[in-house]
Amino acid sequence: MRNHVNMRLVWMVALTLWAGRTVADEPATNVVTGAAVAVPNAPVTLSAPKDGDTIIIVGDSLTEHGNRPYGYVTLMRDVIAAQYRTSDITVRGSGVGYDSSQNVRKRLQEDVLRRAPTIVIVEIGLADLYYSERRPNDRKLFKFAMKDIVWQIRRAGALPVLMTLTTIGECTDGSNPEDALIEDYSVIIREVAGEKRCPLIDLRPAFMAFLERVNPDNLRAGVLTLDNDGVHLNPDGNQLMANLILEAFHVHTPTGWRDTLAERIRARLDASEGAGTP
Numbered sequence: 001m002r003n004h005v006n007m008r009l010v011w012m013v014a015l016t017l018w019a020g021r022t023v024a025d026e027p028a029t030n031v032v033t034g035a036a037v038a039v040p041n042a043p044v045t046l047s048a049p050k051d052g053d054t055i056i057i058v059g060d061s062l063t064e065h066g067n068r069p070y071g072y073v074t075l076m077r078d079v080i081a082a083q084y085r086t087s088d089i090t091v092r093g094s095g096v097g098y099d100s101s102q103n104v105r106k107r108l109q110e111d112v113l114r115r116a117p118t119i120v121i122v123e124i125g126l127a128d129l130y131y132s133e134r135r136p137n138d139r140k141l142f143k144f145a146m147k148d149i150v151w152q153i154r155r156a157g158a159l160p161v162l163m164t165l166t167t168i169g170e171c172t173d174g175s176n177p178e179d180a181l182i183e184d185y186s187v188i189i190r191e192v193a194g195e196k197r198c199p200l201i202d203l204r205p206a207f208m209a210f211l212e213r214v215n216p217d218n219l220r221a222g223v224l225t226l227d228n229d230g231v232h233l234n235p236d237g238n239q240l241m242a243n244l245i246l247e248a249f250h251v252h253t254p255t256g257w258r259d260t261l262a263e264r265i266r267a268r269l270d271a272s273e274g275a276g277t278p
Contacts, residue, residue, distance in 0.1 A: 046161070046199045048250040049080060049119075051087040056094055058104055058112050059123030061232060062166070062241075063095025070235040075242035083252060092117075100128045101145035108149060113156040120153045121161045121201075121245070122146075125185045129178050130168055130231060139188060146192045161248075162193045164204040166241070169230040170223050172212045176230075201248045203241065210240060210258070214265045222272075223265060236265050 049055065057063050057073055066073035073093035080089055094111050096103070101124045112120060128142055146162070153160040164186035169176030176182075186204045193200035207224065215223045221230035224237030233241060239261055243253045254260070 046248055046250070049084065049087075049089050051084075051089065053119060054090040054092070054115065054117045055119045055121065056092045056112050056115060056117040057121040057123055058094045058108065060095060060099040060104075060127040061097035062126065063093045063123050064097050065232055066095060066238065066241075067093045070238055072233065072238040072242040072245070075238060076246060079242070079246055079253075080251060095123075098127055099124065101125060101142050101149070105145045105148050105152075108152050109156075113152065113158070117156075117158045119159045119161060121163065122149055122153075123163050124149075125165045125189065126168060126182075126231065129165075129181045129185065139184065142185060143188050143192060146189060147196065150192065150196045150198055159199070160196075161199040161201065162189050163201045163245075164189050166203050166207045166233070166237075167211070167225065167230065169220050170211055170215055170225060171218050171220055172208065172215055173218055175218075176220070199248075201245055203244060206244050207240070210262070214262050214269075217269075219269075223269070236261060236268070 057066065059066075063073060065071050068074065071093070073091065073095075077091040080091055092115070096107070096111075099107075104122075104124050124146075125142070150160045150162075165182045167176070168178040168182060182204065186202075190200060190202070192198065211223060221228055222234075224233060224240060226232050226234050243257055243261075246253050
């Protein structure tokens, strides 16, 4: 009888650890940008990059495109290289188009963790929703994937940094078909950050606040995203994303960059309208 009870206790502990519910994880920190969103159990701090850091951003096509010359990963790499000239800091992107949270969870070890990162920024979720006609979305499955990703990163000795979603459609009046799902999945990411005490970069409210500023005509695409796309970021959208992440890491960004970026976008949209571009 005693052996039966002991084995039952062992299985209960094992299941609890596997599910990621233990609080014995290394205490992590949290940062929120763009809006004051409370994340339970997580102090609002995140350290600046330090000498020897390897930062890898894992994600879907946003991060795959982010490795292009105008992409947010490239912009981050260039800024950090310029500001930390005497430090050995590496910034890499590991993005795969169409990648769902489940695919990222499965490829994390081979594509990311074997490179011995010290910080892993997680950009996933849009593909789970954007291609949901082929991959029906499942909130519980998504939350499980997020927790497992956090667990894998911590087990490898790196710091997991979560990010909420950006946009699928740029309308600011709530008329984008996936708006409600994006908000739901961003809530899940915030919950995981709070439960697991992870750093959080809250992109969703920051993107929507900026769109309200620069998209008075309620365009569906072409403001921060590619024309006729609404998802993948154009150079201005990549600049916004890069600067929000850099700010979260306390890396210097130009004073008034939001005003400068907003003026650049308005000038581009005015020029397109004047040229008769739809």
